Amino acid sequence: MRPIVWLFCKLKHSGGWRIRLWLGSAAAVFALSGCVILERWEWTVTRFHTLGDVRERTFTVVPAQSANNDSLEFIQYAGMLAAKLEGLGMKFRPPIELGKIDFVVCLDYGIGEPRQFLYNSPIYGQTSPAQSTYVNHYVVNTNGQGSNITSTVNTPATYGVVGSTSQSVTNYHQYIRIFIYDGKAAADKTWLKRYEGKADGDGYLRDLTKIVPSGLKALLTEFPGESGGSKKKTLFGIDQIP
Numbered sequence: 432m433r434p435i436v437w438l439f440c441k442l443k444h445s446g447g448w449r450i451r452l453w454l455g456s457a458a459a460v461f462a463l464s465g466c467v468i469l470e471r472w473e474w475t476v477t478r479f480h481t482l483g484d485v486r487e488r489t490f491t492v493v494p495a496q497s498a499n500n501d502s503l504e505f506i507q508y509a510g511m512l513a514a515k516l517e518g519l520g521m522k523f524r525p526p527i528e529l530g531k532i533d534f535v536v537c538l539d540y541g542i543g544e545p546r547q548f549l550y551n552s553p554i555y556g557q558t559s560p561a562q563s564t565y566v567n568h569y570v571v572n573t574n575g576q577g578s579n580i581t582s583t584v585n586t587p588a589t590y591g592v593v594g595s596t597s598q599s600v601t602n603y604h605q606y607i608r609i610f611i612y613d614g615k616a617a618a619d620k621t622w623l624k625r626y627e628g629k630a631d632g633d634g635y636l637r638d639l640t641k642i643v644p645s646g647l648k649a650l651l652t653e654f655p656g657e658s659g660g661s662k663k664k665t666l667f668g669i670d671q672i673p
Contacts, residue, residue, distance in 0.1 A: 473632060474649035477661040480626035482611070485655065486520030488533040493526055495539035495610060505538070508643045512538055512609070515651045530618035534611050534625065540643045543604030549597060556593040562586040605632045607646030626655055630664070 492509040499505035513523045516536070524532050564584040611626035630646040649664040 472645045472649075472666045474630040474646060474664045474666075475632070475661060476628070476630050476649050476656075476664050478626070478628045478650075478656045478658060480611070480628070480655045480658045482626050482655040485516075485534075487522065489522045489524045489528075489531070489614070490516060490534040490536050490611075491524050491526045491529070491532050491614075492536045492538060495537040495608065504639070508540065508647070509538055511644060511647055512536065512651075515647065515654075519654055529614065532614035534614050535617045537608075537610040537612065539606075539608040539610070540639065540646065541606060542637055542639070542642070543606070545601045545603055547599055547601055549599050551595045551597055553592045554594040554596055555590065557588050558591045558593060559589045561588040600635060602633050602635055603637055605634060605636070605642050605646070606630065607643060607650060609650055628656070 490513075492513050494500060494502070494505050494509075517523055521534075529535070562585070564586070565581055567579055567581050607630040609626065609628045610624060613623040613625055616623040628650050630649045632642075632646070636642060645666055648666055652664065
């Protein structure tokens with residue numbers, strides 16, 4: 432997932448979101464001189480599940496890694512996930528009600544090790560200069576008198592590729608994972624997986640505050656979605672909010 436900046440001039444956007452504080456959702460719009468800069472994000476989304484209709488089903492959200500048990504950052508991302516599932520008709524319950532809950536939703540996210548990539552970029556410039564050519568003509572008028580006339584032929588300059596330059600970029604694997612287990616079975620220490628969804632990207636960003644909301648959006652736009660399918664998901668700008 433590589434964020435690419437796109438510039439849409441003379442585009443005005445106003446508005447806001449009423450979001451409960453405990454969900455911790457955020458949106459980012461940068462405006463400058465009458466222009467709005469939007470980011471483009473690409474994810475590969477894959478899902479496997481045995482879920483049916485999830486409306487009116489209860490759920491709780493827990494971290495997939497114990498290191499996030501007391502993480503305020505995880506609480507914010509879990510709030511985004513819970514808000515989306517509630518918007519789909521599900522009902523959130525706190526983890527202490529385990530045993531009475533239909534589903535336990537586990538959230539995981541992270542960034543892989545850095546990888547260096549080399550690529551060549553063309554250099555564009557002038558390939559030939561503008562030229563003026565003078566041509567002499569001998570012209571005879573109706574009276575039979577002749578004279579020399581000089582005309583000018585102008586050839587414009589041409590432009591194209593004049594070379595190339597090598598550059599390197601550091602990319603990171605970025606991922607979001609959602610696992611959903613049967614809540615009743617989990618209460619008996621039996622982990623019966625009902626849903627496995629993942630969003631994978633590749634880019635230079637290491638900022639989880641941007642990566643996680645975008646990945647959640649990609650995963651949850653279609654939920655539970657087609658099982659066994661994998662597709663590309665592209666998001667723009669303010670669409671990052673789940």
